[in-house]
Amino acid sequence: MNGEQSRDVEPDEDATFVRPFIITGGRSEPLQADLRLETLVVAVGVPDPSLAFERRHIVAVCERPTTVAEVAHRVGVPLGVAKVLISDLVVAGQLACRQPAELPLPMLERIRDHVRAL
Amino acid sequence: MSGRSDKIVPLAVKIVVSGGLGVGKTTFIGAISEIEPLDTEAAITQVSVGVDSLVGVEAKTTTTVALDFGRITLDPTMTLYLFGTPGQDRFSFLWDDLVEGALGTVVLVDTRRIEDCFPAVDYFESQGAPFVLAVNRFDGADRFDVEEVREALGLSADVPVLECDARSRDSVRDVLGALMDRVIGVRATPRRRTAALTR
Ligand SMILES: Nc1nc2c(ncn2[C@@H]2O[C@H](COP(=O)(O)OP(=O)(O)O)[C@@H](O)[C@H]2O)c(=O)[nH]1
Ligand SMILES: [Mg+2]
Numbered sequence: 001m002n003g004e005q006s007r008d009v010e011p012d013e014d015a016t017f018v019r020p021f022i023i024t025g026g027r028s029e030p031l032q033a034d035l036r037l038e039t040l041v042v043a044v045g046v047p048d049p050s051l052a053f054e055r056r057h058i059v060a061v062c063e064r065p066t067t068v069a070e071v072a073h074r075v076g077v078p079l080g081v082a083k084v085l086i087s088d089l090v091v092a093g094q095l096a097c098r099q100p101a102e103l104p105l106p107m108l109e110r111i112r113d114h115v116r117a118l
Numbered sequence: 119m120s121g122r123s124d125k126i127v128p129l130a131v132k133i134v135v136s137g138g139l140g141v142g143k144t145t146f147i148g149a150i151s152e153i154e155p156l157d158t159e160a161a162i163t164q165v166s167v168g169v170d171s172l173v174g175v176e177a178k179t180t181t182t183v184a185l186d187f188g189r190i191t192l193d194p195t196m197t198l199y200l201f202g203t204p205g206q207d208r209f210s211f212l213w214d215d216l217v218e219g220a221l222g223t224v225v226l227v228d229t230r231r232i233e234d235c236f237p238a239v240d241y242f243e244s245q246g247a248p249f250v251l252a253v254n255r256f257d258g259a260d261r262f263d264v265e266e267v268r269e270a271l272g273l274s275a276d277v278p279v280l281e282c283d284a285r286s287r288d289s290v291r292d293v294l295g296a297l298m299d300r301v302i303g304v305r306a307t308p309r310r311r312t313a314a315l316t317r
Binding site for chain 1: 128129130131132150185187190192193196197198199201215216218219221287291294295298299301302305306
């Protein structure tokens, strides 16, 4: 976990901070840097039987649309790791995600009206 | 990357809830969320690692570093997520990730420790991100006029400041409604930066 992009990393004895980089094979930059905490991801197609561990778990969790934050929580991996794994699975055609662009004004007004009616 | 047509992925939108330690963020989210706010140590570890920084890890056993997470189904096609984030300066590395794509932010203030919200207010102001200030009314706290709070924080006149009780669903709903009004107002008025400067 060295590299130019890591800034003020302090040594830490906590082993859980080593593990994430093993799962993702040393990569810490998500392919899809635009995956957000609230981006919903959902399993698509036929699950690949060769998927192992976290990846298989993620695909199972995403049987129903699930946010990136909730995937991380339920699979028990750090958020940054979840993003890397999810983007891998999107590229592999196992997951699809819907990333909203900037919302148009009428959509914002609809959200406001819904919120006011809560 | 189109999915199978039998799986409809609703639109996910989010609002961030920030503010100092113990100001009522978890309470606020819990008052309106359909799910128990996630407020776990796992959530803390998650956010600590992904950013190549281990700052704040020593505090991970306290709930204040947790990332609260609540959900509100607005209609079958739209879900609103609430993310609570600690408002202390040393956790500001979490905020970029949270603010990215957010509709806006609620900054909670406890008038007994008004300075606790300075870092959050500074941050969201500098991002030009829409926010409202919700003054959480705690028992035994002196009542402050919202204009006094605005002045103490040096907020421009167009930033909404309102009182709230984070334990009350109706109150939380009203704060979120005010935030959405602000979000819409900011979108509809592109000259807001100039307006703030001339004040
Ligand atoms: N009187 C009063 N107490 C509140 C209010 N909001 C939160 N509290 C209490 O303040 C304490 C801290 O709230 P919490 O939501 O955990 O704060 P957080 O650290 O910002 O998540 C809890 O004991 C709440 O019950 C409020 O609006 N009024
Ligand atoms: Mg809390």
